Amino acid sequence: MNGFFGQFGGAFVAETLIRNLEELEHEYERVKDDVNFRNEVAAILKHFVGRPTPLTPLHRIPSKLGGAKLYLKREDLTHTGAHKINNALAQALLAKKIGKQRIVAETGAGQHGVAVATVCSLLGIECVVYMGAVDAARQAPNVQRMKLLGADLRLVHAGQQTLKDAIGEAIRDWITNVHDTHYLLGSAVGPHPFPKIVADFQSIIGQEAREQIFEAEGRLPDYVVACVGGGSNAIGIFNGFLDDPEVKLIGVQAAGEGIESNKHAAPLVKGSLGIVQGSFTYMLQDAYGQILETHSIAPGLDYPGVGPQHSFLKDSGRVEYTSINDREALKAFEYLCRTEGILPALESSHAVAYALKLAPTLSEEMIVLVNLSGRGDKDMNQAIEGLERLAQLELEGVTV
């Protein structure tokens, strides 16, 4: 059985789903190198999504902080505002080829849900999106967008009412409607072949970034930094550089209220091995294997598991995984707005925050490339509230 990255991955799912997973893998293997399929995806990515996305050099931040040059890969400038559309589009086309007329998806931040609703509207496919009720409350603009786009949005009140619970409900829907439904998973997680398919569809980010940095600098970057929720934007950009050992790859997870606080979402930093939602990988669990609650200000990072390939890359040492807490992410969010005129998603702000710490420690010739996975319009309320809370604490003399 393939479907493993070293010991990680697999397909630990109900027997009922096996046929669909096998069909998906089979069809994917058949079309992935098919010129017509690739051309179809490429054309829509160009004319509808707006690829290639720019690589933006930052000027003001390096001049203020000193240290390395900073570049942002601008996935926030895609249509719908995050990298999620790359995968949503290609998978929806694949589902259509398999003959599925209905798509179910989960969403955390709402970016994947919006992307799926958008491509379903574009391709004329029925669309159901599951979203945790807590996430829906904190990402209201995306809830409205999904509804406008014609998605049947179903709120999930089970469990912690966040991303994991939305995935759980989407899987149950899929088990019940196997015949006509494709589950359009939005990150490089879950059972084989999803981690592989999603990573492939996101690799366009790394391919473009690699060419663009060569064009701008005539060489590879020294560091590539990306936030890691399930791990799709990170694996997308890392894939452009995995075979270049001189490029250091950094995955940034959510430390929530603090990495030592037990209120975080950083399985690659603090987790242990287990099976979560179909895949053997690092996860957050208690001594009896129950999945632990997670905490992050960024809904897209608020997940107790991680894609199996990241677990593999951690253990092999190729990628270093670290974490950034809510406060640092909020500060980076604000700083990038003020200093460079770019409004990042709270998820992406974790990668930015790490880069802001890293760059000043490096020499001026060095290059740090950050994947700006999405834009922060969806996060305005959350972020402003959070920043006001921080300001209040500072006024009260609490060190933040």
Add this chain to the structure above:
Amino acid sequence: MSRIEKTFAQLREKEEGALIIYIPVGYPNLDISESLIRAIAESGADIIELGVPYADPLADGPTIQEACLQAVNNGTNLDICLETVSKLRASGIDTPIVFMGYCNSFLAYGLERLAAQAVEAGVDGFIIPDLPSTMAQPWVQKFEPHGLDLIFFLAPTTSEERAAAVVKQGSGFLYCISVAGVTGVRQSLPNELPGFIHQIRQQSTLPLAVGFGISNAQHVKEVSSYADGAIVGSALIQVIKQASSETVEQDVRAFVHQLKSATRRVAVERV
């Protein structure tokens, strides 16, 4: 011959189907859980499927999800499940008991340690809905030497080729999922069910038990006419949920008894 195989053989002699009852340990609470399980055994269940409650049960519908969450919140864990089996065995319950639970509960405990302790407690086998046979080799290697049965699923979506491989790996019985979906009470059984069972019958000599959606005595009667066992879970949980604390044990006894009396093998006209 394992306790499970013996049970099916004896029932076959009597021309009866097996009644297999699912209940999570610790439901509705830890105080009465053990006595409810004993009541189920005493009222005629032929095999007991003891749920090791997991808070994220992806193959279960709302009824079992809720029951398992309640059991987890009551503090139920795998150690308590093992202890419960030990106590049931000590009090003379000889009914085959299989653990039904999700991969990660077992993996976190350690498969080697689990297998040894399960045998010592008196567990006969495992049903793991998120462990398809293709992923199960390491598990079979740990469980088989202890004589534990590992029971695999067949679904209406399982291809014939795949079914041929699954039936080779299973022991005890095969769990035939009546319909694509999650667990939960349903009004009627799918029309394709007898054909599905008939087809598996061509491929395996293992006993075939049907689960998912079997909700009342009529369903049990129908399933018993073409399969070797009927599995009931959500329907019993609903009985427990609706009962008062004074009557719950009595209600459970009455319900299980009623289901058991429907397992005599008779030809059933489908309406």
